[in-house]
Amino acid sequence: MSLLRVEGLSKAFGGFEAVRDVSFTLEAGERLAIIGPNGAGKSTCFNMIGGQLRPDRGRVLLNGEEITGLPPRAVWRKGVGRTFQIAAAFGSMTVVENVQMALLSHHGRARALFPLARALYREEAMALLERVGIRDQAERFCSVLAYGDIKRVELAVALAHGPRLLLMDEPTAGMAPAERHALMRLVSAIVAERGIAVLFTEHDMDVVFAYADRILVINRGRLIAEGPPERVRADREVQAIYLGSSVEAPA
Amino acid sequence: MDPGFLFVQFLNGLATASFLFMASAGLTIVFGVTRIVNFAHGSFYMLGAYIAYTLAGVFMEVAYGAVSFWGAIFLAAAIVGLLGVLLELVVLRRIYDAPELFQLLATFAVVLIVQDLVRMTWGGEDLLGPRAPGLKSFVVVLDRRFPEYELAMIFAGPLVLGALWLLFHRTRFGVLVRAATLDREMVGALGVNQALLFTGVLFLGAFLAGLAGALQLPREPANPYMDVNIIVEAFVVTVIGGMGSVTGAFLAALLIGELQAFGILIFPKITLVLAFLVMAAVLIVRPYGLLGRPQAESHAAARAGAGLAAGTPLQRSLWMGLLAFLLLLPLFADEYSLKLAIELLIFGLFAFSLNFIMGWGGIVSFGHAAYFGLGAYGAALLVHHLAWPMEAAILSAPLVAGVAALVFGALCVRLSGVYLAMLTLAFAQIVYAIAFQWVELTGGDNGLIGIWPSSWASSRTVYYYLTLAVTLAGIGLLWRFLYAPFGYSSRAVRDSAIRADAIGIDPRYQRWLAFTVSGIAAGLGGGLYVFSKGNIDPEVLAIPTSVDALTMVLLGGVETVTGPLAGAALLTLLKDFVMPLTLYWKMVMGGLILAMVLAFPKGLVGILGDRLPGLQAAPTGRERPA
Ligand SMILES: Nc1ncnc2c1ncn2[C@@H]1O[C@H](COP(=O)(O)OP(=O)(O)OP(=O)(O)O)[C@@H](O)[C@H]1O
Ligand SMILES: [Mg+2]
Numbered sequence: 059m060s061l062l063r064v065e066g067l068s069k070a071f072g073g074f075e076a077v078r079d080v081s082f083t084l085e086a087g088e089r090l091a092i093i094g095p096n097g098a099g100k101s102t103c104f105n106m107i108g109g110q111l112r113p114d115r116g117r118v119l120l121n122g123e124e125i126t127g128l129p130p131r132a133v134w135r136k137g138v139g140r141t142f143q144i145a146a147a148f149g150s151m152t153v154v155e156n157v158q159m160a161l162l163s164h165h166g167r168a169r170a171l172f173p174l175a176r177a178l179y180r181e182e183a184m185a186l187l188e189r190v191g192i193r194d195q196a197e198r199f200c201s202v203l204a205y206g207d208i209k210r211v212e213l214a215v216a217l218a219h220g221p222r223l224l225l226m227d228e229p230t231a232g233m234a235p236a237e238r239h240a241l242m243r244l245v246s247a248i249v250a251e252r253g254i255a256v257l258f259t260e261h262d263m264d265v266v267f268a269y270a271d272r273i274l275v276i277n278r279g280r281l282i283a284e285g286p287p288e289r290v291r292a293d294r295e296v297q298a299i300y301l302g303s304s305v306e307a308p309a
Numbered sequence: 310m311d312p313g314f315l316f317v318q319f320l321n322g323l324a325t326a327s328f329l330f331m332a333s334a335g336l337t338i339v340f341g342v343t344r345i346v347n348f349a350h351g352s353f354y355m356l357g358a359y360i361a362y363t364l365a366g367v368f369m370e371v372a373y374g375a376v377s378f379w380g381a382i383f384l385a386a387a388i389v390g391l392l393g394v395l396l397e398l399v400v401l402r403r404i405y406d407a408p409e410l411f412q413l414l415a416t417f418a419v420v421l422i423v424q425d426l427v428r429m430t431w432g433g434e435d436l437l438g439p440r441a442p443g444l445k446s447f448v449v450v451l452d453r454r455f456p457e458y459e460l461a462m463i464f465a466g467p468l469v470l471g472a473l474w475l476l477f478h479r480t481r482f483g484v485l486v487r488a489a490t491l492d493r494e495m496v497g498a499l500g501v502n503q504a505l506l507f508t509g510v511l512f513l514g515a516f517l518a519g520l521a522g523a524l525q526l527p528r529e530p531a532n533p534y535m536d537v538n539i540i541v542e543a544f545v546v547t548v549i550g551g552m553g554s555v556t557g558a559f560l561a562a563l564l565i566g567e568l569q570a571f572g573i574l575i576f577p578k579i580t581l582v583l584a585f586l587v588m589a590a591v592l593i594v595r596p597y598g599l600l601g602r603p604q605a606e607s608h609a610a611a612r613a614g615a616g617l618a619a620g621t622p623l624q625r626s627l628w629m630g631l632l633a634f635l636l637l638l639p640l641f642a643d644e645y646s647l648k649l650a651i652e653l654l655i656f657g658l659f660a661f662s663l664n665f666i667m668g669w670g671g672i673v674s675f676g677h678a679a680y681f682g683l684g685a686y687g688a689a690l691l692v693h694h695l696a697w698p699m700e701a702a703i704l705s706a707p708l709v710a711g712v713a714a715l716v717f718g719a720l721c722v723r724l725s726g727v728y729l730a731m732l733t734l735a736f737a738q739i740v741y742a743i744a745f746q747w748v749e750l751t752g753g754d755n756g757l758i759g760i761w762p763s764s765w766a767s768s769r770t771v772y773y774y775l776t777l778a779v780t781l782a783g784i785g786l787l788w789r790f791l792y793a794p795f796g797y798s799s800r801a802v803r804d805s806a807i808r809a810d811a812i813g814i815d816p817r818y819q820r821w822l823a824f825t826v827s828g829i830a831a832g833l834g835g836g837l838y839v840f841s842k843g844n845i846d847p848e849v850l851a852i853p854t855s856v857d858a859l860t861m862v863l864l865g866g867v868e869t870v871t872g873p874l875a876g877a878a879l880l881t882l883l884k885d886f887v888m889p890l891t892l893y894w895k896m897v898m899g900g901l902i903l904a905m906v907l908a909f910p911k912g913l914v915g916i917l918g919d920r921l922p923g924l925q926a927a928p929t930g931r932e933r934p935a
Contacts, residue, residue: 130807131813142808163813167510171789
């Protein structure tokens with residue numbers, strides 16, 4: 059049984075079909091990339107899997123269990139952690155508090171009235187920050203962080219409940235090339251050590267071909283190619299979409 | 310009921326609808342473009358009536374006739390339009406990007422100022438305007454008489470709608486207005502002179518309000534209450550129609566107009582409530598009104614709200630000092646000061662409860678008086694009708710308010726931003742209307758008297774200590790909740806609902822719980838309040854009470870924990886010392902609010918925190934140096 063199974067996923071916005079009939083599977087331990095030009099429907103796919111958007115048609119199964127149309131919090135509870143294309147963090151909290159918040163929720167104590175939140179699950183949160191490499195930023199407020207660091211905070215937050223699946227919508231957007239590779243190495247290591255899976259999108263083809271085990275290509279909402287990097291790179295249609303640029307000659 | 314009567318009632322409904330539409334159209338247009346809910350729209354309406362009164366007096370003195378009459382009406386509307394321009398230039402322009410709370414309060418401050426200006430200029434009496442020449446008589450329909458002027462007004466509404474349609478579809482200005490209503494930032498991108506557009510829109514909005522007020526003159530005298538009365542009705546119409554939609558406002562006006570005309574036959578007692586019930590019902594089914602659409606997400610970067618810091622040693626010693634002062638106060642304070650101190654403590658709790666959801670949860674409640682007042686009424690009713698003792702009544706107050714907050718909150722937290730603020734206001738008005746109209750239960754306008762403490766607590770000093778203990782307990786608990794996971798969750802939802810949802814926190818549910826907790830605390834304050842006064846009347850539920858609480862929070866500082874307490878103290882003392890010295894207290898209060906919004910948006914405690922870092926380790930995330 060696949061960890062994630064997506065069948066015939068479709069979504070239209072007022073008559074405009076953003077995603078049409080997309081199906082794929084994702085296995086534990088696998089790094090799957092979705093690529094496609096701007097507006098192809100990548101984020102829409104992420105949002106339908108993560109629960110932010112309700113699909114018009116199609117099904118999403120996690121370990122064989124149907125999660126189609128569940129709200130984000132329920133999808134999270136099933137073991138899915140995610141990051142957003144536009145990084146979303148709690149700006150009025152420090153980095154470590156952001157992670158503590160996720161841990162509080164995971165331990166079912168997000169609505170506790172009396173304990174001081176600052177003291178709860180702090181060590182666990184620090185360990186996660188250590189893992190994603192921003193322990194030294196722990197006491198800074200998210201609102202003043204560099205964008206690349208916020209992306210790492212998001213990753214730590216997404217990992218807090220020990221998810222089986224990570225959804226990462228453009229995890230390296232806004233980063234310098236060296237930093238991108240560092241982050242994706244980190245993600246790969248986490249995926250390997252935890253035996254989880256990651257679904258990510260990325261505009262930087264170097265990154266995609268270096269870190270994806272398999273690639274899905276979508277264009278105008280439709281899945282047009284799928285396979286291991288070499289095969290996708292050789293695909294005519296894919297080359298046409300990318301005008302032969304970075305696909306043909308990855309560094 | 311004969312058909313003639315019903316038909317006339319139907320016509321009455323149409324005339325009312327016409328007026329409601331004219332009074333609301335400007336409000337919805339201004340909101341559509343500027344995204345500001347302009348309370349001062351009611352002031353424009355009132356000014357239209359008063360100015361038309363004066364002009365018509367002069368003109369018709371010179372030459373009696375239709376030309377003088379209509380000339381006065383339209384000139385008055387034009388003058389009011391220019392006042393709208395003035396408002397845009399002086400106030401609105403500075404607050405387009407401010408949080409909703411500041412916008413609502415700033416325009417309400419203008420309402421207060423205009424009220425006193427009107428009273429200075431025209432006095433407080435009702436002023437009956439001239440009847441319209443040529444339209445003084447009646448027409449007979451189905452054996453019933455119907456006033457000609459009303460008949461003419463039935464056509465005025467659709468006429469205005471038609472004129473607006475032409476304006477919006479046939480002029481460049483109108484096309485820009487429509488574009489801006491759909492997407493404000495798009496207009497900026499088109500290279501349109503946005504400032505000019507906004508000024509023009511304010512002229513149009515104020516002109517329409519002034520026209521509606523002036524046209525009202527032959528029906529009802531100009532009076533100093535018409536601003537708040539009409540703005541509440543206009544809100545209902547705009548919200549039902551969908552804010553920003555002129556056609557929606559027209560449909561909503563028809564609905565409300567006919568509802569009032571026939572509702573009064575079926576439910577004569579609850580006409581006030583009826584409109585709000587319809588509004589609540591519509592919003593439950595269509596959260597953005599009949600023809601409204603969700604506000605386009607602002608593309609601007611999200612504002613970082615305030616964070617929380619651990620107390621500093623200096624803070625702790627200050628608190629200890631304050632506590633000692635409060636405990637020892639009865640030793641040196643006279644009866645009057647104690648009474649003042651009691652009030653101050655109660656309003657401190659009330660304001661703190663408001664900021665619990667507003668500052669720390671991002672829920673701008675414009676109707677918090679409902680929960681304070683329901684606590685007060687709940688306690689008073691139990692004493693009055695069931696002869697409950699004070700202790701039980703005070704304990705029941707937060708329950709009554711909490712149940713109301715639970716019910717109203719469930720509906721309110723489905724919305725956000727201005728819509729939420731308007732719905733909270735609507736619920737407060739429903740409660741106000743019930744207290745006002747259900748005379749058998751509540752004593753109506755006169756309220757209930759003789760609600761005194763039990764004998765052991767009847768001395769001022771004892772009641773002071775009781776109040777001190779209860780309010781400090783209430784504030785202390787809320788305070789603790791802010792630092793507990795519960796408060797963090799509220800703040801998480803405020804900062805980023807999408808992130809909160811993606812880590813298992815249901816944003817709506819969290820907001821609902823916080824709203825309810827806040828309502829409970831406000832109700833507790835209300836319960837204490839009624840026994841400190843000995844009586845209660847519907848004023849405690851009215852808009853000014855909600856605005857007082859908002860002003861306290863604003864004065865002290867929204868993004869601070871202690872601000873609401875400082876603000877409550879300041880406003881209560883100001884009211885006590887300054888109000889007796891001036892005839893024009895509203896102007897003072899309005900000026901104060903405007904000054905705070907425009908010049909000191911961080912409030913007292915916020916400013917102090919910046920100046921004296923040891924006093925408030927206020928970590929407003931965004932200013933902290935990297
Ligand atoms: N809420 C929405 N309402 C209307 N249209 C939408 C909405 N969300 C996305 N779209 C449209 O759907 C299409 C797909 O959007 P999506 O965000 O999924 O693209 P994407 O592949 O993630 O693009 P990018 O690489 O720019 O992030 C786009 O044309 C977009 O304009
Ligand atoms: Mg995207």
